[in-house]
Amino acid sequence: MRLVIAEDQGMLRGALAQLLEMEDDIEVIGQTGNGRDAxxxxxxxxPDLLIADIEMPGMTGLEVAEEIKRSCSSCKVVIVTTFARPGYLERAMKAGASGYILKDEPINNLIAHLRLINNGGRFISPELATAFYFAKENPLTEREQDVLRQAYSGCGTQQIADHFHLTRGTVRNYLSTAIQKMDAHSRQEAAKKAKDNGWI
Known part of the structure; x- marks a missing residue:
């Protein structure tokens, strides 16, 4: 199988590539630390397969998976992560990811999962599946998620309004509703709670 690795930690990316290249049936044909470059x-x-981290500059691994799905590419996406956030797993599945695997899996297990996925199977690390099963449902609308994502990045009301071509009042309403839904006292607290759940 031919694969690309997208991981922003250079040492981890290099080590993973070396270990995978030792397998007769695996060829690493590209590496990058940037989602857009991926x-x-x-x-x-x-490639047959993309191994992608979630947190990357340019585009997140989830955004890359969504873009690959939109482009109808035959490349299968495997998200490799340290985050057991249910919202991330939900987004990955909606984006058509074939695998969602914790980074602390032994390399032999990871290789076995990659072969399974390359042959048409799917794999989710059991700990992640359990976290997803017992998670709360995301109460936020897509627009509330968009607005909170901007707030989490430090944008003010006017900046958010300009970004989405909305009025300041509309943005304040979205933020107010999101703060209530997240049982928070401020936009920053609401954004952090949403981020911790993987909803933004």
């Missing part, structure tokens, strides 16, 4: 690599190299 999308370009996939267009150029047409």
């Amino acid at each position: 999308v370009e690599l996939i267009k150029k190299q047409t």
Whole structure:
């Protein structure tokens, strides 16, 4: 199988590539630490599989998975993460990811999962599946998530309004509703709670 690795920690990316290259049936044809570059690599190299971290500059692993689904690429996406956030798993599944695996899995297990996925299977680390099963449902609408995501990045009301071409009043209403739903006292607290659950 031909694969691309997208992981912003250079040492981890290099070590993973070396270990995978030791397998006779695996060829690492591209590596990057940037999500946007990962999308370009996939267009150029047409790999069978992408191993992607969630937290990356350019685009997150989840955004890359969503872009690959939109482009109808045959490349299968495997999210490898340290985060057991139910909202992240939900987004990954909606984006068509074939695997969602914890980074602390032994390398032999990871390789076995990659082979399974390459052959048409799917795999979710059991701890992640359990966290998802017992998680609360996301109460936020898509627009509330968008607005909280901007607030989490430090944007003020006017900046958020300009970004989404909304009025300040509309943005304040979205923020107010989101704060109530998150049982928070401020937009920052609401954004942090949403982030901790993987909803933004």
